[in-house]
Amino acid sequence: MSFPAATPPSRLLMGPGPSQIHPQVLSALAAPTVGHLDPVFLRIMDELQSMLREVFGTTNPMTMAVSGTGSAGMETCVVNLVEPGDRVLCCVNGVFGGRMAEVAERAGAEVTRIERPFGEVFTAEEVREAVQRVRPKITGIVHAETSTGAWQPLQEISDVVHEADSLLLVDCVTSLGGVPVEVDKLGIDAAYSGTQKCLSCPPGLAPVTFGPRALEVMDRRTHKVCSWYLDIGLLRNYWGSNRAYHHTAPINMNYALHEALRLVLDEGLEQRYARHALHHRALRAGLAAMGIQYSGNPQYCLPMLNSVLIPEGADDAQVRSQLLQEFGIEIGGGLGPMKGRVWRIGLMGETARSSNVLLFLSALQQCLLRQGISLPAASATAAASVIYLES
Numbered sequence: 001m002s003f004p005a006a007t008p009p010s011r012l013l014m015g016p017g018p019s020q021i022h023p024q025v026l027s028a029l030a031a032p033t034v035g036h037l038d039p040v041f042l043r044i045m046d047e048l049q050s051m052l053r054e055v056f057g058t059t060n061p062m063t064m065a066v067s068g069t070g071s072a073g074m075e076t077c078v079v080n081l082v083e084p085g086d087r088v089l090c091c092v093n094g095v096f097g098g099r100m101a102e103v104a105e106r107a108g109a110e111v112t113r114i115e116r117p118f119g120e121v122f123t124a125e126e127v128r129e130a131v132q133r134v135r136p137k138i139t140g141i142v143h144a145e146t147s148t149g150a151w152q153p154l155q156e157i158s159d160v161v162h163e164a165d166s167l168l169l170v171d172c173v174t175s176l177g178g179v180p181v182e183v184d185k186l187g188i189d190a191a192y193s194g195t196q197k198c199l200s201c202p203p204g205l206a207p208v209t210f211g212p213r214a215l216e217v218m219d220r221r222t223h224k225v226c227s228w229y230l231d232i233g234l235l236r237n238y239w240g241s242n243r244a245y246h247h248t249a250p251i252n253m254n255y256a257l258h259e260a261l262r263l264v265l266d267e268g269l270e271q272r273y274a275r276h277a278l279h280h281r282a283l284r285a286g287l288a289a290m291g292i293q294y295s296g297n298p299q300y301c302l303p304m305l306n307s308v309l310i311p312e313g314a315d316d317a318q319v320r321s322q323l324l325q326e327f328g329i330e331i332g333g334g335l336g337p338m339k340g341r342v343w344r345i346g347l348m349g350e351t352a353r354s355s356n357v358l359l360f361l362s363a364l365q366q367c368l369l370r371q372g373i374s375l376p377a378a379s380a381t382a383a384a385s386v387i388y389l390e391s
């Protein structure tokens with residue numbers, strides 16, 4: 001039996017990830033595969049680690065790309081820090097905080113959750129009360145909650161977590177490369193990310209970093225890490241100077257991430273953050289002209305993930321399907337309790353460009369008009385253009 005070749009179309013990815021991929025990153029994927037101990041590959045890994053440290057804002061030697069997507073990064077941090085019976089505090093204000101709690105439970109932790117409504121963030125006071133009461137070994141929190149668009153401030157929370165002698169574990173899957181992630185400055189003990197959000201690389205690797213306090217905790221373990229594949233103690237023998245075989249690194253994905261990080265640093269981190277902020281402002285102005293509101297607390301809205309309320313009378317599935325079929329644009333629907341209530345519009349990495357924002361706004365106008373929804377006379381693209389003109 002013969003099968004047709006897979007011929008995926010070229011989409012405009014404006015959802016919660018994956019994001020648009022730069023052609024240089026796609027070309028890097030197609031470079032010849034070499035062995036995982038080839039000196040050329042070892043050099044690529046060294047450079048990749050150095051670039052990851054810059055993007056994470058850290059000098060942590062233990063900074064690397066785990067094989068697997070963002071969730072593998074989450075699992076790596078959790079299983080290496082948690083031993084059976086350890087207390088873990090998880091701050092849950094969206095789907096991914098909930099996932100972290102689930103992963104910690106499976107790793108044998110005694111998990112306490114504190115919760116905020118979807119779209120809200122935690123205050124340092126709330127976290128202080130919880131860490132003083134629970135005395136957790138680890139406190140986990142999500143920097144950029146992709147399910148709600150909430151941007152969690154971390155500085156004061158880091159202080160209260162450390163006052164209680166707890167380690168701070170941060171989910172930076174969506175924040176890395178889109179807003180500042182300053183691991184050393186914030187005193188983050190362990191962080192993980194993914195490649196397909198603001199780094200604009202295909203999904204498949206999970207950058208992680210562990211600080212000195214986290215390494216100490218790992219060195220003092222009395223139980224083996226419950227995952228062989230994700231055991232940092234074993235992985236560091238390959239990523240470190242020993243170069244001992246552990247598992248075959250996904251060679252071409254590492255090329256791709258190397259190229260994606262080169263593009264991030266060539267652009268400059270500050271410029272990249274400013275670019276995300278600009279296109280967010282333009283999108284927001286365009287949506288406001290259409291009468292579309294954001295779902296979360298406006299003080300804490302992420303630039304790269306715009307969670308907006310579906311206008312009254314609009315059919316969620318039909319609008320998203322028309323955007324995809326007619327315009328080739330993918331946006332995300334709501335997750336968990338937000339299902340059917342919001343659209344999640346991503347402006348991650350390469351997606352954050354004015355051509356994409358303007359095309360999306362006019363396409364969305366088309367879809368809403370098609371459904372008989374009357375829109376304000378003001379043009380959404382004109383409102384966005386004003387922002388661009390002022391910038």
Ligand SMILES: *Cc1c(COP(=O)(O)O)cnc(C)c1O
Pocket residue numbers: 017069070071072074096142144145146147171172173174194203
């Ligand atoms: C996407 C995402 C994850 C999970 O990453 P996968 O690559 O889908 O495994 C975890 N946390 C956050 C905040 C995310 O946005």
